[in-house]
Amino acid sequence: MKKNIDILEHILTYCEDIEAALERFGREKDIFDTDRDYRNSVCMSLLQIGELTGHLTEDFRERTKDSVYWPAIKGMRNLFAHNYGAVDVGLVWETAISDIPFLREFCERTIQSFRFPEQEKEQSSGVECGRENLLK
Structure with a gap:
């Protein structure tokens, strides 16, 4: 499980990078549509998140498949790595706005439950990530 936690910590960092880009550039789709630096920043972080999901153990992905749809992230x-010109900018935007906060929360909760398993028993059973866009 430690390997998966290390990977989730890296995924969490990229989720935070996306959220920082949203704050820095503005949470406006028209800015996202016209600013290549903004889009590239978000896309690179999403690419890294997808790459990292491939390093999670199969057992972990199987156990958490009801919370996060890992194949969509991968x-x-x-798509980014092999066919960048075909990227749907609207899908990237929706993923950044709607799905990344859920993925971030999933990572935080999973990491927290690994570090402090007693607290997890006292809290709810888990977080389900949004299924629209990236996580469906």
Whole structure:
């Protein structure tokens, strides 16, 4: 499980990078549509998240598949890496706005439950990530 936690910590960092870009550039889709630096920043972080999901153990992905749809995250990474010109900017925007906060929360909760398992028993059973866009 430690390996998965290390990977989730890296995924969490990229989620935070996306959220920082949203704050820095503005949470306005028209800015996102016209600013290449903004789009590239978000896309690179999404690519890295997708790459990292491939390093999670199969057992972990299987156990958490009802919370996070890992194949979609990996699929978005493959799209960025192999066919960047075909990236749907609207999908990237929706992923950054809607799905990344859920993925961040999932990572935080999972990391927290690993570090402090007693607290997890006292809290709710888990967080389900949004299924629209990236996580469906």
